[in-house]
Amino acid sequence: MKPTEISKIRKLIELFYAGETTPRQEAQLRCLLESVEVKMLPEDLRAEKAFICVDVKPPEGLEERLSATIDALAALDKNVNSNEEDCHSAFVPSEHATKRKSDIKWNIIIRWCSSVAAAIVLGAVFFPLSTVFPDRNHDLRAMGDTYMATRFTPDAGFLAQQLSVTELPEMKVDLTLTEDAVTLENNVSGQKNKSKRRHMAHVAKKNITSGIGANDQISGVEVKRDGKIREITDPEEAQALINRAFSRVYRSMSIAQSSISGASLPFADNGRILDNVLQSENNL
Amino acid sequence: MNNEEFKSLVMPHYRTMYGVAVALLGDSDGASDAVQDTIVRLWEIRQELYDVRNIRGFVMKVTRNICLDAIRRIRISADISDPVVEASVEHMNLNDPIADKDSLRHVEHLMAALPESQRKVLMLRAYADLDNDEIAAQLGITNETVRQQLSRARRTLRKLYNC
Numbered sequence: 325m326k327p328t329e330i331s332k333i334r335k336l337i338e339l340f341y342a343g344e345t346t347p348r349q350e351a352q353l354r355c356l357l358e359s360v361e362v363k364m365l366p367e368d369l370r371a372e373k374a375f376i377c378v379d380v381k382p383p384e385g386l387e388e389r390l391s392a393t394i395d396a397l398a399a400l401d402k403n404v405n406s407n408e409e410d411c412h413s414a415f416v417p418s419e420h421a422t423k424r425k426s427d428i429k430w431n432i433i434i435r436w437c438s439s440v441a442a443a444i445v446l447g448a449v450f451f452p453l454s455t456v457f458p459d460r461n462h463d464l465r466a467m468g469d470t471y472m473a474t475r476f477t478p479d480a481g482f483l484a485q486q487l488s489v490t491e492l493p494e495m496k497v498d499l500t501l502t503e504d505a506v507t508l509e510n511n512v513s514g515q516k517n518k519s520k521r522r523h524m525a526h527v528a529k530k531n532i533t534s535g536i537g538a539n540d541q542i543s544g545v546e547v548k549r550d551g552k553i554r555e556i557t558d559p560e561e562a563q564a565l566i567n568r569a570f571s572r573v574y575r576s577m578s579i580a581q582s583s584i585s586g587a588s589l590p591f592a593d594n595g596r597i598l599d600n601v602l603q604s605e606n607n608l
Numbered sequence: 609m610n611n612e613e614f615k616s617l618v619m620p621h622y623r624t625m626y627g628v629a630v631a632l633l634g635d636s637d638g639a640s641d642a643v644q645d646t647i648v649r650l651w652e653i654r655q656e657l658y659d660v661r662n663i664r665g666f667v668m669k670v671t672r673n674i675c676l677d678a679i680r681r682i683r684i685s686a687d688i689s690d691p692v693v694e695a696s697v698e699h700m701n702l703n704d705p706i707a708d709k710d711s712l713r714h715v716e717h718l719m720a721a722l723p724e725s726q727r728k729v730l731m732l733r734a735y736a737d738l739d740n741d742e743i744a745a746q747l748g749i750t751n752e753t754v755r756q757q758l759s760r761a762r763r764t765l766r767k768l769y770n771c
Contacts, residue, residue: 341766343758347737375769378715380734382626386640390622390647391615397651398611 329356330366337372350376577602609654617657618650621664625671627736628746631728632675634720642678646671668736672746718768726761729754 336353339345345353357365357373365373556562581602609617625646629639649670650657660666719727725747732743740754747754 341759341762343740343755343762346739347733350733371770375766380715382623382643382735383636383640386626386643387619387622389640390619390644393644393647394611394615394618394651397648398614 329360330369333357333369337369337376340376609657614651614654614657617663618647618667621667624664624736624738625667627732627734627738628668628671629675630735631731631746632672633678634724634727634731636716638678639675642671642675645674645678649674665742668738668742668746715765715769718765721768722761722764726757726764729757730761730765733758 333353333356336345336349336356340350340353354377357369357377360373362370362373556565581599622643625643626639629642629646630636633639633642646667650667657663657666719730722730728747729743732738732746738746740751740758743749743754743758744751749757
């Protein structure tokens with residue numbers, strides 16, 4: 325080995341440890357050291373060669389791994405692009421598809437109209453106009469409907485009997501009747517008037533059973549008619565009012581009783597209470 | 609850009625990518641994964657590579673960002689400033705009988721024992737072949753600091769190598 329080369333190597337090694345070499349100079353240094361056999365080197369440079377010429381490199385297989393990664397990415401992109409093209413072609417409207425679109429539109433309209441018609445028919449069947457616009461001025465028909473309803477719907481029957489049970493005690497204690505019984509014929513709709521009817525009938529019955537002459541008592545009560553108070557002086561009129569009211573309260577209670585018989589077991593206690601009330605009424 | 613064009617553009621710099629990654633992460637396996645992530649990232653933006661003048665610098669920048677993300681994830685999952693972890697690095701057995709003195713593994717083993725600042729500078733030079741200016745830019749330090757750290761790292765490593 326030439327002395328100039330040795331000196332050059334030494335110079336480069338000095339710069340190397342000083343951190344002043346460039347990568348190119350370091351590559352040159354390694355090249356010089358590797359080109360010389362170890363035994364040809366001075367003793368001090370042999371150890372330097374072993375250290376400097378260590379091939380610091382990335383792990384084996386990294387390059388192949390990265391290359392395979394790139395190929396996989398390319399293949400993946402190719403598949404994605406082909407799928408996108410397939411999807412795109414699937415959504416491009418053809419002539420046939422456009423024609424079908426108009427057919428589908430008409431089908432939707434026809435289906436919509438059919439649905440509306442079916443809804444109207446079903447509504448007419450299950451919700452008759454009488455339930456939507458009830459004729460509240462027709463007392464007898466309303467009572468008949470109520471009776472039918474309570475016969476076939478236990479819940480409604482329960483409500484009817486519950487109402488009767490709660491109203492009866494009030495009828496027994498309230499003796500300050502000032503209503504004209506005649507107004508029952510003119511205002512017989514709604515639960516309020518039913519209560520009034522029961523109330524009047526009960527008052528009359530109470531007066532009779534207390535030993536007072538019905539005619540005398542009724543004739544002494546002031547009643548209101550058309551906003552004015554008048555006395556009922558005709559005994560026959562008073563008797564007719566009593567009979568009418570009596571029959572109505574009895575019928576109302578009968579409806580409640582029959583509804584109880586159609587109700588389920590949880591209403592048995594209420595039915596028993598109503599039976600007791602009816603029995604006491606009969607005793608009266 | 610197809611895969612062959614991409615390879616011809618990027619693969620010549622894979623050593624640089626690995627050098628940056630191993631310098632920042634200090635882990636050969638983690639560095640390999642980071643380089644692979646860098647490749648994936650570069651593939652995603654491959655159309656922009658036509659406009660890049662300095663591919664090597666661009667690749668190093670992307671690699672560095674990938675590594676910093678990895679470091680953040682590591683810090684979230686496990687605090688690397690844990691004194692137990694640091695102690696395990698500092699007291700690494702340099703006389704591991706398994707390590708071959710002439711092998712690359714031995715040098716890497718010794719590099720791991722260096723202070724982090726010196727190790728980063730040394731790895732960037734050894735693996736990525738970056739010059740002092742590029743190392744300074746990567747680590748955000750001055751050129752003179754790079755030179756000093758590189759000098760100290762080499763001298764220290766030389767002493768350890770002879771032991």
